[in-house]
Amino acid sequence: MALRNAVLAALLEGPASGYDLAKIFDASVGNFWMATPQQLYRELERMEADGLIEATVVEQSRRPNKRVFTATAEGERVLRAFTARAPRPTAIRDELMVQVQSVDAGDAEAVRAAVAERVEWSSAKLARYERLRLRELDGRTEEEHLARGERVGPYLTVRRGISLEQENVRWGEWVLTVLDRRAAARRSD
Amino acid sequence: MALRNAVLAALLEGPASGYDLAKIFDASVGNFWMATPQQLYRELERMEADGLIEATVVEQSRRPNKRVFTATAEGERVLRAFTARAPRPTAIRDELMVQVQSVDAGDAEAVRAAVAERVEWSSAKLARYERLRLRELDGRTEEEHLARGERVGPYLTVRRGISLEQENVRWGEWVLTVLDRRAAARRSD
């Protein structure tokens, strides 16, 4: 019952099919709300049944037809009501951190590799977010957009995504140097 | 089946009861792995059945008895195997971000209040993490601890918690100024 708010928020960008939403969640909304395609398809059905969204079948040549969803007035009302309630605390689940926490009792080399992998991944995310940010600005300066833009929400969240991934990269690189130094020290014992 | 790894990681600090673990998850491990007490109690039962942990009943005067859990050799093996596998990507669910994303279509004042609340909360977390960091150092310098300390995992993760909450505070304060400027602009229209 909480995923639906994220879906309604995503639909503010315009109508989208389940498949589109899966891509949107993968690329941007997923930074603060994870959802698999299956979760989305199921939730979309329920939301339609509850009258929060409406579907239009778009027939495509050369491609399967798709059902494009739009928020109804009721959907907009529900989203508005959601923004007026106190949000729940953030729920995170990060296996990499569990591995780092246990690095001393675990396989230090494998953990090192996992951290390096995450640094790569975060760098890639960072680059995509930066492109997204520029698209959001659409030629204007940040000042201008924030002062007079119609929709600043997506800009505010992409900015947070950027600072989060920057911190991930910085932290990850620091961890790599720490682990490398310890590995070198163990070898020279 | 993933919570158990976080529990085993937490038990590296020493034996703990379900209640203790609930507090540990609330205070430190919860920064990267959320779990409610109910989840913990249920998982502890399963882990005991699977031979990953063992319980000793500690009788207490003036307090209910408690079952204190310790990782078995098998539990340690399982944790080690876990650190050697590729971690899953981070799963996040943050309602505040969904609210910020929808701020233009929602209740901007309520969202502002929620962001301010989160800044307060993150500042408090930050102070607690800083204390935790100093406890982890135990009088040594960071250099010394990282080079020669026996267990650096918890230090590495608390450092990440600190940088994460610092970013949260910085970002939140920036969002507040942006929202305030826009509110002022709307009033003077």
Add this chain to the structure above:
DNA sequence: GCTCCATAGTCAACTTGTTGAATAGGTGAA
């Protein structure tokens, strides 16, 4: 011609997570 990838979904089984209440004694403050 074959295989892989992208589009656009659906279904079912299973595992996790969430919520609320129940139990029960002890501690501290007004």
Add this chain to the structure above:
DNA sequence: TTCACCTATTCAACAAGTTGACTATGGAGC
């Protein structure tokens, strides 16, 4: 002394998330 809060755990019902397979078509590259 009453009330709220802390310790310590259990139970049950329900909601949400995960995994893997299955259907279909089109386009690109080898």
